[in-house]
Amino acid sequence: MTQRKRLSATQSSSQSRRQTGSLLAQEEDDDSTFTQPSSTQVQRGLEKLTPAQVDQKTAEVVQYFLVKDQKKIPIRRADLVKHVVKEYRNIYPEIMKRAVRIFDQVFGLKLVEIDTKNHMYILVNKLETVEGASPINSPTNPKMGLLFVILSVIFMKGGVVRENLIWNTLKKLRVDPAEKHEEFGDVKRVVTDEFVRQRYLEYVRIPHTEPPEHEFRWGQRADMEVSKAKILEFMGQLHEQDPQSWSQQYREAHSTPSSTQASTSSQR
Amino acid sequence: MSSVTIHCFEFLKKYRCLLYSPIDCKYRVPSAAPHVDLLQVAVIHPTLQTTGSLKRAEEGRGGGNSRKARSVSDELSRDMSQQMGDSHRRFLQTMMANGIVDEQGARALYQHCCETHSTQCTPDKLDDFIDTINSRLQPMFMQIRKGMSEDNGQQYYALVNMAETNVTRMSSDYADNELELFRKTMDLIVGSENGKASSTDILNSTDTMTAKKLKKSETEHLLNRFVNDKWLNEKRGEYTLSTRCIIEMEPYIRAMYQDQVKVCHICRNIAFQCQICENPACGIKIHNPCVARYFKGRSEPRCPACDDFWPHEIPEVRRPQSRSRR
Amino acid sequence: MKRARGGGDEEGPRQNGSAGRRKGDQQQSDGDDGDSAFGPADLQDDDNDPGLRREIRSKYRDLINSVQQNREDMLSPSNNKLTEVLEQANKLFKDVRQAREAALDAQLLVVATDLGKEKASQLFAEGTAFDPTAFAEHLLSFMGLNRLEDGEEEQNGGAVDGYLPQDAWHRVARRAECCFRTAPSFHYMMGSFHAEPPPPKQKTERQRKAPSKEAKRIMPTQLKKMEESHQEATEKEVERILGYLKSYYQDDPTSPISYYEFVIDPSSFSRTVENIFHTSFLIRDGLARMYLDSAKLPCIAPVEEGEVEAGGSCSRKQCIISISPKMWKELIDAFDIRDTMIQPPNTE
Numbered sequence: 001m002t003q004r005k006r007l008s009a010t011q012s013s014s015q016s017r018r019q020t021g022s023l024l025a026q027e028e029d030d031d032s033t034f035t036q037p038s039s040t041q042v043q044r045g046l047e048k049l050t051p052a053q054v055d056q057k058t059a060e061v062v063q064y065f066l067v068k069d070q071k072k073i074p075i076r077r078a079d080l081v082k083h084v085v086k087e088y089r090n091i092y093p094e095i096m097k098r099a100v101r102i103f104d105q106v107f108g109l110k111l112v113e114i115d116t117k118n119h120m121y122i123l124v125n126k127l128e129t130v131e132g133a134s135p136i137n138s139p140t141n142p143k144m145g146l147l148f149v150i151l152s153v154i155f156m157k158g159g160v161v162r163e164n165l166i167w168n169t170l171k172k173l174r175v176d177p178a179e180k181h182e183e184f185g186d187v188k189r190v191v192t193d194e195f196v197r198q199r200y201l202e203y204v205r206i207p208h209t210e211p212p213e214h215e216f217r218w219g220q221r222a223d224m225e226v227s228k229a230k231i232l233e234f235m236g237q238l239h240e241q242d243p244q245s246w247s248q249q250y251r252e253a254h255s256t257p258s259s260t261q262a263s264t265s266s267q268r
Numbered sequence: 269m270s271s272v273t274i275h276c277f278e279f280l281k282k283y284r285c286l287l288y289s290p291i292d293c294k295y296r297v298p299s300a301a302p303h304v305d306l307l308q309v310a311v312i313h314p315t316l317q318t319t320g321s322l323k324r325a326e327e328g329r330g331g332g333n334s335r336k337a338r339s340v341s342d343e344l345s346r347d348m349s350q351q352m353g354d355s356h357r358r359f360l361q362t363m364m365a366n367g368i369v370d371e372q373g374a375r376a377l378y379q380h381c382c383e384t385h386s387t388q389c390t391p392d393k394l395d396d397f398i399d400t401i402n403s404r405l406q407p408m409f410m411q412i413r414k415g416m417s418e419d420n421g422q423q424y425y426a427l428v429n430m431a432e433t434n435v436t437r438m439s440s441d442y443a444d445n446e447l448e449l450f451r452k453t454m455d456l457i458v459g460s461e462n463g464k465a466s467s468t469d470i471l472n473s474t475d476t477m478t479a480k481k482l483k484k485s486e487t488e489h490l491l492n493r494f495v496n497d498k499w500l501n502e503k504r505g506e507y508t509l510s511t512r513c514i515i516e517m518e519p520y521i522r523a524m525y526q527d528q529v530k531v532c533h534i535c536r537n538i539a540f541q542c543q544i545c546e547n548p549a550c551g552i553k554i555h556n557p558c559v560a561r562y563f564k565g566r567s568e569p570r571c572p573a574c575d576d577f578w579p580h581e582i583p584e585v586r587r588p589q590s591r592s593r594r
Numbered sequence: 595m596k597r598a599r600g601g602g603d604e605e606g607p608r609q610n611g612s613a614g615r616r617k618g619d620q621q622q623s624d625g626d627d628g629d630s631a632f633g634p635a636d637l638q639d640d641d642n643d644p645g646l647r648r649e650i651r652s653k654y655r656d657l658i659n660s661v662q663q664n665r666e667d668m669l670s671p672s673n674n675k676l677t678e679v680l681e682q683a684n685k686l687f688k689d690v691r692q693a694r695e696a697a698l699d700a701q702l703l704v705v706a707t708d709l710g711k712e713k714a715s716q717l718f719a720e721g722t723a724f725d726p727t728a729f730a731e732h733l734l735s736f737m738g739l740n741r742l743e744d745g746e747e748e749q750n751g752g753a754v755d756g757y758l759p760q761d762a763w764h765r766v767a768r769r770a771e772c773c774f775r776t777a778p779s780f781h782y783m784m785g786s787f788h789a790e791p792p793p794p795k796q797k798t799e800r801q802r803k804a805p806s807k808e809a810k811r812i813m814p815t816q817l818k819k820m821e822e823s824h825q826e827a828t829e830k831e832v833e834r835i836l837g838y839l840k841s842y843y844q845d846d847p848t849s850p851i852s853y854y855e856f857v858i859d860p861s862s863f864s865r866t867v868e869n870i871f872h873t874s875f876l877i878r879d880g881l882a883r884m885y886l887d888s889a890k891l892p893c894i895a896p897v898e899e900g901e902v903e904a905g906g907s908c909s910r911k912q913c914i915i916s917i918s919p920k921m922w923k924e925l926i927d928a929f930d931i932r933d934t935m936i937q938p939p940n941t942e
Contacts, residue, residue, distance in 0.1 A: 108357030135376035145766030429782035436785035
């Protein structure tokens with residue numbers, strides 16, 4: 001992935017943030033002044049604190065991740081340090097190490113840094129979904145259906161599609177981006193803003209297009225969360241066709257090393 | 269009692285933010301002496317932390333009275349030694365996704381989680397299984413807590429948050445003015461005689477909002493969301509607190525509505541849908557399902573406190589209907 | 595799919611174009627539509643006919659548009675639409691004389707080449723090509739589309755008619771679950787807001803109002819939504835009632851009109867409710883105002899024409915009122931109401 005594209009993706013998402021420019025700049029400042037403490041600094045910091053204090057701060061960090069994950073928007077390190085870690089920033093790596101362990105051991109979740117440049121984190125499930133076997137039917141979010149369709153089309157079309165293809169496909173499915181949908185509301189906003197901020201999708205302007213045209217790709221969260229092999233399996237079912245007949249897609253789905261996806265193993 | 273109190277006191281010192289600290293104690297027990305406050309809170313504390321265990325003991329389940337006597341820290345140290353496995357994690361994740369699950373559902377889920385991860389499943393050890401999870405959730409002030417539905421008397425398990433902190437207030441499920449409306453609805457329900465608030469009253473209560481006022485149509489939409497998210501129940505235009513809400517908010521309601529909250533004479537939990545003894549000198553309250561269970565098979569029901577005739581209609585004991593896997 | 599064209603042509607007109615346009619701006623500002631451009635080398639009669647020039651540009655734009663709009667159809671291996679477009683462009687190109695036209699031709703060519711590239715990659719890709727149209731078709735079936743039996747609906751741009759069930763997207767979401775490894779999120783109510791005790795209540799008042807069973811039934815508890823289709827009927831009725839209000843007011847502008855006397859129909863409870871409902875629109879729209887008289891009883895008066903604007907700006911208060919048959923009877927007795935002030939609509 002090219003630098004340009006990444007850059008514009010972050011730009012578009014930061015533009016849509018509610019914060020005013022000055023506040024945003026201040027946060028950025030916060031992050032730049034925050035330098036990862038060295039291991040000796042951490043060691044010295046830990047010596048000054050009781051284990052209970054470190055545990056409590058860790059619990060707060062875990063809580064913060066859980067609360068922020070309600071909207072599925074990646075969590076910025078700058079915000080985490082500013083709102084929660086605060087005066088414990090000198091032992092930040094130790095706290096993160098412990099938070100990762102709690103998510104792993106207690107929740108079966110994996111805390112992943114999806115953007116090492118801007119330091120953004122998401123939570124991903126480590127447990128495999130057992131298809132249709134759970135006695136409890138958890139509530140479903142219809143937006144995930146919408147997202148699934150879009151991700152499927154992008155993947156099946158080789159990883160990048162023009163926005164028109166998505167809008168036309170959705171129209172065929174009775175979702176008109178120009179109209180207010182009773183379940184999704186403003187469809188265009190959900191797809192090009194919400195899904196983008198959640199990092200499920202990338203929505204980037206194609207250079208030299210007038211009027212401007214955009215293309216969609218998978219976002220980093222989709223790369224972490226969504227199984228291409230399982231999408232292809234669904235495609236096979238839907239089209240009553242062997243998934244292997246889409247040979248390029250099949251190769252891609254099965255060449256992705258499973259390690260990039262959250263694995264079920266947990267160090268205990 | 270004293271040993272529990274002392275242990276709680278220790279615990280209290282450690283996790284002070286769990287409780288409403290004396291500094292902003294506008295709603296705390298009004299008292300001149302701060303130590304009395306602490307004691308009061310400490311007395312509330314066991315219900316807050318181990319409602320499940322205590323309730324179980326009272327119901328005569330979960331291994332008899334020994335549990336009741338066991339102190340909080342005993343329980344903590346015992347559970348700390350138990351490790352969580354993927355089956356626990358899957359159970360917890362399902363609780364996160366659902367918020368609340370009835371007892372039968374929880375049993376089926378327990379079995380399913382154990383089967384999926386090939387671990388041993390002992391059907392009557394569900395509460396121990398949950399205790400293991402709870403011991404690890406404790407530092408995050410989370411808990412899977414058991415409680416009774418006022419509608420059908422069945423037991424439910426809900427995943428609850430136990431503390432109000434700077435972090436928990438960052439929750440983004442509802443906007444500030446929407447939360448204000450929820451609090452107003454709670455005021456109306458707790459302050460009512462019958463544990464209900466009519467949609468008309470709730471809609472009119474938006475007039476006194478301090479945050480950005482909600483339009484009537486927005487309020488209607490919001491009330492639907494509260495029902496969908498399982499915080500309120502609605503029946504013929506009247507709203508009640510849901511089982512999930514009562515389980516999670518119980519300590520809060522006890523603390524904030526001290527002089528309004530009703531407590532069931534039988535199960536000692538807070539009560540909204542209940543019958544009230546008509547003897548003006550007595551006036552005890554009993555949950556409808558507790559009434560059903562308590563008076564079952566008695567020809568002439570009498571108040572368990574004052575022995576006056578119990579004049580209300582005695583509801584039937586509701587058996588949980590057997591359910592197949594959905 | 596190659597197009598024959600002179601090598602020099604492509605660069606030539608473009609340079610002329612930019613020069614020509616600048617000239618055009620300076621010299622031809624009084625031209626037909628201000629956008630005709632003259633290259634110094636293009637001064638032949640035919641080539642300077644602005645109408646013809648415009649027509650060519652417009653045709654190019656249409657062609658570019660159609661390629662962009664129908665991109666997916668054109669990509670389909672089953673048709674030759676792309677070739678058709680290029681043939682059309684070739685015809686147009688014969689008449690291209692000016693820079694702007696050439697620029698449009700170049701733009702079309704970029705779009706078409708891009709499309710051709712994708713189409714080619716599709717043809718040469720191994721395995722099955724993914725067809726989004728077929729995908730949407732299958733997905734509609736999966737979502738439980740109730741297809742209409744009518745065969746002639748097919749003309750509708752190839753789209754299938756029918757309606758989706760309520761849970762259509764939930765079905766997709768449910769199926770998608772196993773493809774996602776989304777972390778479940780934690781939701782709670784307790785702790786999401788600042789703890790605050792309820793406002794002090796007048797305890798005595800609450801206790802005085804011991805609820806008898808009748809009292810409980812009096813409150814209407816649910817507000818049903820008005821059906822959209824009745825909206826017009828409502829508007830008419832509201833206007834009719836405004837007419838009544840105005841005429842009573844004009845009869846004697848000095849004596850206040852009692853709200854209850856105005857809305858209550860002593861012969862029909864349901865008419866009373868309807869009157870209250872319709873009158874509320876007059877208040878909402880600022881066409882009537884309510885106030886309390888010296889005895890603290892509600893009165894209603896129309897708002898004068900001139901006042902309407904001013905009324906709109908002052909702060910509005912919303913209130914929901916309720917009425918039960920019992921209250922209705924009590925009010926009839928209290929106000930001694932014998933006749934309705936608002937005649938039912940069909941008896942007029």
